[in-house]
Amino acid sequence: MAPVATPFFFYLFAAIMLIGGILVITQKNAVHSALALIVLLLAQASIYLMLYAPFVAGAQIILYAGGIMVLFLFVIMLVSIERSMKERQFNSQWLVGIVAATALGGLFIAVYLKGKNIFPDHVLPVVENDNTQKVATLLYGQYMFAFEIASLLLLVAIIGAVVMAKKRI
Amino acid sequence: MESMLHITTLHYLVLGAALFLLGVIGVLTRRNVVIVLMSIELILNAVNLNLVAFSRIWGPVNGQVFAIFIITDAAAEAAVGLGILIAFFRNKETVNIDEVNLLKW
Numbered sequence: 345m346a347p348v349a350t351p352f353f354f355y356l357f358a359a360i361m362l363i364g365g366i367l368v369i370t371q372k373n374a375v376h377s378a379l380a381l382i383v384l385l386l387a388q389a390s391i392y393l394m395l396y397a398p399f400v401a402g403a404q405i406i407l408y409a410g411g412i413m414v415l416f417l418f419v420i421m422l423v424s425i426e427r428s429m430k431e432r433q434f435n436s437q438w439l440v441g442i443v444a445a446t447a448l449g450g451l452f453i454a455v456y457l458k459g460k461n462i463f464p465d466h467v468l469p470v471v472e473n474d475n476t477q478k479v480a481t482l483l484y485g486q487y488m489f490a491f492e493i494a495s496l497l498l499l500v501a502i503i504g505a506v507v508m509a510k511k512r513i
Numbered sequence: 514m515e516s517m518l519h520i521t522t523l524h525y526l527v528l529g530a531a532l533f534l535l536g537v538i539g540v541l542t543r544r545n546v547v548i549v550l551m552s553i554e555l556i557l558n559a560v561n562l563n564l565v566a567f568s569r570i571w572g573p574v575n576g577q578v579f580a581i582f583i584i585t586d587a588a589a590e591a592a593v594g595l596g597i598l599i600a601f602f603r604n605k606e607t608v609n610i611d612e613v614n615l616l617k618w
Contacts, residue, residue: 369538
């Protein structure tokens, strides 16, 4: 299936992601930041679909927007936000932070201006009928060890989170 | 203007770099711990976008598998980080990073 109106969709989702990102880092209310991040994650899942990666898009929606952000919202509800909304929002070294981020941005611009002809110009459209099969072949074949380590990491994270949040150990 | 209408890999990389920059600004300038953690998630998403964009050029989907591992790792890290935040909030009743100064000389 040939892609239709790719520039329109790319710029639309890129604009949603950038506006969502700016809202995440500037909102006073933490719940507003979490909702902006959810919108950003959903727009990013759409960009993954444009990049012919439907499995990663599904994993992003289910795990990131549906799991991690719900966890964030639970914790935001637990800690009191009314008092933190009345205080200063940006810390005392914000100017140094902006200078460092500007330096990083200048580095990105320099790298991307210098190396913009490396990538091939026209990429053939990829069929995505067997994307999940290809991901599964790699995940359970070549990266089997990393897969088991990731499950061990999740077990450790569960135990760690429960121990950290308990009232009495 | 024609070069902006044809979406190449560089467009996705620049978008990823912009998100990374927004996440770095959020980590460095905000006082609320929860928003700092959300900016870290923003950084991880920018890296994911780069990986998936690169795996689009070449045939094999190694970049997408790496992106799935990063999503898994972000989940574990968010869980432990929020557990630490809850433990910290129980002690000091505040969510400002400036108050985490017990080890300050």
